[in-house]
Amino acid sequence: MPLNIKKSDFVKSASKPSQYPPTSHPEFFFAGKSNSGKSSMLNAICNRKKLAITSKTPGRTQLINFFLINDCISFVDIPGYGYANTSKKVSNAWNDMILNYLASNRNIVSMFMAVDIRRGIEELDTKMINLTSSYNIDINIIITKADKVSKAKKFEMKRKIENELLNYKNVKNINIFSSKSGEGVRDILEIIEKISL
Ligand SMILES: Nc1nc2c(ncn2[C@@H]2O[C@H](COP(=O)(O)OP(=O)(O)OP(=O)(O)O)[C@@H](O)[C@H]2O)c(=O)[nH]1
Ligand SMILES: [Mg+2]
Numbered sequence: 001m002p003l004n005i006k007k008s009d010f011v012k013s014a015s016k017p018s019q020y021p022p023t024s025h026p027e028f029f030f031a032g033k034s035n036s037g038k039s040s041m042l043n044a045i046c047n048r049k050k051l052a053i054t055s056k057t058p059g060r061t062q063l064i065n066f067f068l069i070n071d072c073i074s075f076v077d078i079p080g081y082g083y084a085n086t087s088k089k090v091s092n093a094w095n096d097m098i099l100n101y102l103a104s105n106r107n108i109v110s111m112f113m114a115v116d117i118r119r120g121i122e123e124l125d126t127k128m129i130n131l132t133s134s135y136n137i138d139i140n141i142i143i144t145k146a147d148k149v150s151k152a153k154k155f156e157m158k159r160k161i162e163n164e165l166l167n168y169k170n171v172k173n174i175n176i177f178s179s180k181s182g183e184g185v186r187d188i189l190e191i192i193e194k195i196s197l
Pocket of ligand 1: 032033034035036037038039040041053054055056057061062079080081114144145146147148177178179180181
């Protein structure tokens with residue numbers, strides 16, 4: 001059974017742990033390269049248009065945003081990495097923000113990592129997978145923007161990523177997704193239901 005999201009609320013934005021909303025609910029976070037479709041994914045699975053702010057301009061999500069789902073699950077939209085024009089200062093701030101988040105003793109159960117179907121897994125994605133694995137958090141790779149390529153290309157990319165990540169034991173699922181067509185929404189809701197039961 002997929003999770004039925006009846007209620008989704010924005011809780012708050014934060015840059016450091018002292019600002020995080022205290023909660024012990026199972027927490028899922030959405031990570032990935034800048035502009036890979038994280039915020040759109042969050043909106044699609046909540047069936048909301050503007051819960052998380054999305055944008056054509058990469059680097060739109062700059063703080064950690066906390067959402068409360070059905071009053072019992074926590075979703076977290078984190079800023080993307082790998083934005084081409086990032087200064088050293090901004091990229092250090094990003095590192096601190098994410099490391100603090102991962103080390104913050106919250107009930108983080110799983111990461112959804114958005115990977116643009118036209119790009120595949122890049123160096124920074126691998127770094128993020130390694131970092132998340134080091135905290136022993138489960139990883140779900142969500143291949144986003146599937147509506148932008150042919151059916152053949154979709155499955156080719158899925159196979160490629162499956163092969164590349166064969167030895168990463170924290171990677172539990174690799175799914176094709178499009179927030180535009182709704183493909184794969186149900187798969188994500190099923191993953192969440194299974195984990196948060
Ligand atoms: N065609 C198509 N476009 C998408 C899809 N998902 C996201 N986009 C577009 O891609 C752009 C970036 O989407 P966001 O959801 O804001 O991406 P993000 O990963 O949250 O970006 P940052 O917060 O900047 O890191 C927007 O113009 C979206 O409309 C999709 O499934 N299909
Ligand atoms: Mg975003």
